[in-house]
Amino acid sequence: MSSPLFSAVDSYKQPTMREESGYASAASSQESLTEVYFTKPHLKFINSQLQKLEPQDILRWCITSLPGLFQTTAFGLTGLVTVDMLSKLEGPLKHNIDLIFLDTLYHFDETYALVDRIRRRYGTPVHVYKPAGCDSVNDFTTRHGDKLWETNDELYDYVAKVEPAERAYSELQVKAVLTGRRRSQGGKRGDLDIVEVDEAGLIKINPLANWSFAQVKEYVDANDVPYNDLLNRGYKSVGDWHSTQPVAAGEDERSGRWKGKNKTECGIHNPKSRYAQFLQEQESKRQEEEVKRQNQELENKLQQISLNA
Structure with a gap:
């Protein structure tokens, strides 16, 4: 999910002094709703x-x-x-x-x-x-x-x-x-x-x-x-x-x-959900393949430069 949500973990992002109790003032932006921290x-x-x-x-x-x-x-x-x-x-x-x-x-x-x-x-x-x-x-x-x-x-x-x-x-x-x-x-x-x-x-x-x-x-x-x-x-x-x-x-x-x-x-x-996990795995594989492709392109360019030198 893309929106910032709650967390409940033993160690988590250290809140600022204003956020320490899970509270932000009424002056906070409405577009970014107050986050609540639960240990x-x-x-x-x-x-x-x-x-x-x-x-x-x-x-x-x-x-x-x-x-x-x-x-x-x-x-x-x-x-x-x-x-x-x-x-x-x-x-x-x-x-x-x-x-x-x-x-x-x-x-x-x-x-x-x-x-x-x-x-x-x-x-x-x-x-x-x-x-x-x-x-x-x-x-x-x-x-x-x-x-x-x-x-x-x-x-x-x-x-x-x-x-x-x-x-x-x-x-x-x-x-x-x-x-x-x-x-x-x-x-x-x-x-x-x-x-x-x-x-x-x-x-x-x-x-x-x-x-x-x-x-x-x-x-x-x-x-x-x-x-x-x-x-x-x-x-x-x-x-x-x-x-x-x-x-x-x-x-x-x-x-x-x-x-x-x-x-x-x-x-x-x-x-x-096993299907949600499947989607995540597919996305991870896609990203890995993209990194490999980019690395291969860079290696080919470096080889070409070396040959032309």
Whole structure:
């Protein structure tokens, strides 16, 4: 990612006196948002404190503490609860955090209908990002072939989700994102912290990490929060239509995603995507070849000069 983001390391760039606490004055340039520095001990302490708070209090902390804050969402139940909670926070600070929606072009019709309902209900800006160069399914299949999710699922995740997310973070100057992940969703999410910093330096806040599906659904019902109609048909976690199925009684909440595959994340929350690594390796090889070519050209010129002398 090209935009400057957070870091959480044991040793990191030494901040100036003005930056030492992660603070810069209001006179700082808006074009270059304040960077926040988290050492690992600091991050551990923050999580130990936020762990004790209700989601609304965590959201208040985010609003007052983190510049460049957005919410990434596929409009699942947890994300919808976050949107509703933000809209009801009291105080002078901005509460309607802009949303980032990754439109893979393969969402259910019910999901697209829900996006419109959320826009009307809350008036929150929704930034929609699609696969590069694609506005329709036809565009996507022309560029990448038919059923890419079957022929190369990691490439599909990259072009449909990871690259659009990276583009959104860069263009919108995203420094931190609210997510809808919870520990009760199982899989790799079972040991989620409230606040994480990924390998790319992006800070991720999981304000409802402590909640169960039952708690989320109870909030939705009590507050009349709009939700995806598919949840009334046995679905609990909704993604693309080609990789989402209803969940049977007793199954994990996300067991309907990528059924039959050894997979629990799409790549956005899995920084070690093998395809992303492949791209990095290819770029490194390209650069090495370019250096070799330039060195060979220089050697040839020197030999020519020597012969002409």
